[in-house]
Amino acid sequence: MKEQMYEVENLDSFELKDIFDCGQCFRWNEQDDGSYTGVFKGNVLNVKKQENGKESRVTFRGMCNGDIKEVVEDYFDLNRDYGKIKETLSKIDDNMKKSVEYGKGIRILNQDLWETIISFIISANNNIPRIKGIIERLSKNYGKEIEYNGKKYYTFPTAEELKDVSVEKYRELGLGFRDIRLYETTKMILDGEVNLDELRDNQNTIEVRDKLLTLSGVGPKVADCILLFSDLKRFEVFPIDVWVRRVMNDLYIKNEDETKVNKKQIEKIAKEKFGNLAGLAQQYLFYWRREA
DNA sequence: GTCCAGGGAATCA
DNA sequence: TGATTCCATGGA
Numbered sequence A: 001m002k003e004q005m006y007e008v009e010n011l012d013s014f015e016l017k018d019i020f021d022c023g024q025c026f027r028w029n030e031q032d033d034g035s036y037t038g039v040f041k042g043n044v045l046n047v048k049k050q051e052n053g054k055e056s057r058v059t060f061r062g063m064c065n066g067d068i069k070e071v072v073e074d075y076f077d078l079n080r081d082y083g084k085i086k087e088t089l090s091k092i093d094d095n096m097k098k099s100v101e102y103g104k105g106i107r108i109l110n111q112d113l114w115e116t117i118i119s120f121i122i123s124a125n126n127n128i129p130r131i132k133g134i135i136e137r138l139s140k141n142y143g144k145e146i147e148y149n150g151k152k153y154y155t156f157p158t159a160e161e162l163k164d165v166s167v168e169k170y171r172e173l174g175l176g177f178r179d180i181r182l183y184e185t186t187k188m189i190l191d192g193e194v195n196l197d198e199l200r201d202n203q204n205t206i207e208v209r210d211k212l213l214t215l216s217g218v219g220p221k222v223a224d225c226i227l228l229f230s231d232l233k234r235f236e237v238f239p240i241d242v243w244v245r246r247v248m249n250d251l252y253i254k255n256e257d258e259t260k261v262n263k264k265q266i267e268k269i270a271k272e273k274f275g276n277l278a279g280l281a282q283q284y285l286f287y288w289r290r291e292a
Numbered sequence B: 001g002t003c004c005a006g007g008g009a010a011t012c013a
Numbered sequence C: 001t002g003a004t005t006c007c008a009t010g011g012a
Helices: A016-020 A068-075 A082-090 A094-102 A113-122 A128-142 A167-172 A176-190 A196-201 A205-213 A220-229 A242-253 A263-291
Strands: A002-009 A028-030 A036-040 A043-052 A055-064 A145-148 A151-154
Touching: A002 A068, A016 A028, A016 A036, A036 A151, A055 A068, A055 A145, A082 A094, A082 A263, A094 A263, A113 A128, A113 A176, A113 A196, A113 A220, A128 A151, A167 A176, A196 A205, A205 A220, A220 A263, A242 A263
Parallel strands: none
Antiparallel strands: A002 A055, A028 A036, A036 A043, A043 A055, A145 A151
16 A cells, blocks of 8 residues: 555546535545545545646546556546447437536546445435434444555455444444344345345346345335445436436426326336446436526 | 434335 | 324425
8 A cells, every 4th residue: 555646647536525526425525625535445545636727637646555556447437438328328318418418527436335325324314414424433433544644544444344343332423213224234244145246247237226126124115225335336227216206207297296106107207218327327316406 | 302314224115 | 905194304
């Protein structure tokens, strides 16, 4: 582990705020200079974007396991053509054109599967600032310390590192009713009831989803977030939370009472309109509706 | 005091 | 299958 640096010029579809504040991740924080610092897969990284007219430069700097170029290309999904994806989605209708334009700098991160599972179990009926606080406390208590630029950072705890943590301790950290779910899911994974390596190797999204649904605290929405935001990278899923239900009702369904909109109806429309890019469409719509 | 948050599980029809 | 209700917590 050593400090490394990597720079890319004129990177397409790469805006720090869009990537880190679009709701897919919880461990990236904006710094005073507008850059973002985060911890992922045992690395601590700072990402800074500088612009000069039409030219831009993104600088990745920090403590990194392995070669920083490879780590960055993988985590930030740099080898995918987002321009083409955005073009396809923009052609669907005027709403999609607007939402894609609003979130044009989004990239879907390749986040660690285990961390994504736990993070989205914590996200249930919760708000983003509080989710971030809980994950930070979990990491500080049970993760490994990494020092960078005179500051201490903490890796997300592994399943093994959470092995002996009690339900009561989770409650102390502020998890609320999610305490038992975290405890049970950790146990299921440690015991091999759900094997994460097998999930990574399985290309059948339905099978992987069904397996995720056996975990405590993982329902349809959380399972879809895991499939979309982890390194499982399934873009055909369509996570439906209160914001997505809201925006889908506003745009396409127009029911008087948005809370009574049928989930299957939303899924059907999403599949018809967005096909195997439904997950991406969901993310542009979510970010647009929540921020704009 | 009330409402809400990137929902899930238990219960009941 | 589908609809209700409860679940901790903290900020608005």
